[in-house]
Amino acid sequence: MHNTNTKTVYRRLFLGTVSIAGLYFLYRVKIIFIPFILAFFIAYLLNPLVHYVENKKVPRGLAILLVYMVVFSVVTSIMVFGVPYIVEEFNRLGNVIPRLTTEIRGIITDIEGSYSRFKLPQGIRDVIDERIQQGEALLTSIIRAAADSLVKLFSYLLGLIIAPFFAFYMLKDAEQIKNSFILTIPRRYRSDVMAVLRDLDEIISGFLRGHVTISLIVGLMTGLGMYLVGVEFAFIIGLIAGIAELVPYLGPFITAVPAVSLALLVSQETALYAIIIILIVQQLENAVISPKILGKSLGLHPLVVIFALLAGGEIYGFAGILLAVPAAAALKVILRYIYLKLVDDKGAG
Numbered sequence: 549m550h551n552t553n554t555k556t557v558y559r560r561l562f563l564g565t566v567s568i569a570g571l572y573f574l575y576r577v578k579i580i581f582i583p584f585i586l587a588f589f590i591a592y593l594l595n596p597l598v599h600y601v602e603n604k605k606v607p608r609g610l611a612i613l614l615v616y617m618v619v620f621s622v623v624t625s626i627m628v629f630g631v632p633y634i635v636e637e638f639n640r641l642g643n644v645i646p647r648l649t650t651e652i653r654g655i656i657t658d659i660e661g662s663y664s665r666f667k668l669p670q671g672i673r674d675v676i677d678e679r680i681q682q683g684e685a686l687l688t689s690i691i692r693a694a695a696d697s698l699v700k701l702f703s704y705l706l707g708l709i710i711a712p713f714f715a716f717y718m719l720k721d722a723e724q725i726k727n728s729f730i731l732t733i734p735r736r737y738r739s740d741v742m743a744v745l746r747d748l749d750e751i752i753s754g755f756l757r758g759h760v761t762i763s764l765i766v767g768l769m770t771g772l773g774m775y776l777v778g779v780e781f782a783f784i785i786g787l788i789a790g791i792a793e794l795v796p797y798l799g800p801f802i803t804a805v806p807a808v809s810l811a812l813l814v815s816q817e818t819a820l821y822a823i824i825i826i827l828i829v830q831q832l833e834n835a836v837i838s839p840k841i842l843g844k845s846l847g848l849h850p851l852v853v854i855f856a857l858l859a860g861g862e863i864y865g866f867a868g869i870l871l872a873v874p875a876a877a878a879l880k881v882i883l884r885y886i887y888l889k890l891v892d893d894k895g896a897g
Contacts, residue, residue, distance in 0.1 A: 770826065
């Protein structure tokens, strides 16, 4: 009996030491995991399309190749035609910022002229001018950083090239990888872990695939609407609207700031049209698009979502904002499952 306990202790020490050493090694070489992480997301996003083609009686290998051909054609077209245009638009927008701030100052002066009895004290005017200058500097830096980021993507070209090949094998051997992973889970915990993973998959897939699709639709609708009313940089506004849509509840406000500001360069009437377009698009998104694509929400109260967004932004910046909602939903699934297990165990005891 004593010998058995000693072996158990040694086994646990061995597994703990190997785990710690392995985690430390992975931390030291974390940079090489970027292609693998990207490959996982590619495989995860494309797997439903591969399943769809496979269900048409197409062999899985051929189904993957067909999906790859379509995706490769789209991505290549974007890289060849879209990226240079986007970079040029951002640079052009950066040159327009001073004219935009001048327009905003003019509007403030016009408001003072119309309501002279509410003339702003000089101190308040100084604060407003200072904030406008800070906003100008911030917008310029954001635009320059966005343009530079698009260019810097090419510095990660090797990882971007390798990742699709890794993703191909992940897709091809998805069932084998899944079964191998299941076998690594102790039998007594296997059903619990798989149940949690199924719930997490439903949450994450719903957010990633659903919200990416909604973001594309909202971005296209917003950009087209701005173009039709004559707003300059309509493409950039559509791009901002699509990205901002990934931020629940706050997305329309994020879009409204640059959209209305750039519309002011045309006229105040155009700015009003821009507001109307944003409202129409958001109503269509809330009433028609989201229910059709997402079906049901992530099950989080709006206050929880807003708190998660603020916390994610505070901890990890913009990436934290984008990942905050699915992370909060995943945490809710895990905590709920643990709570139910504890309650069941307590009841059973």
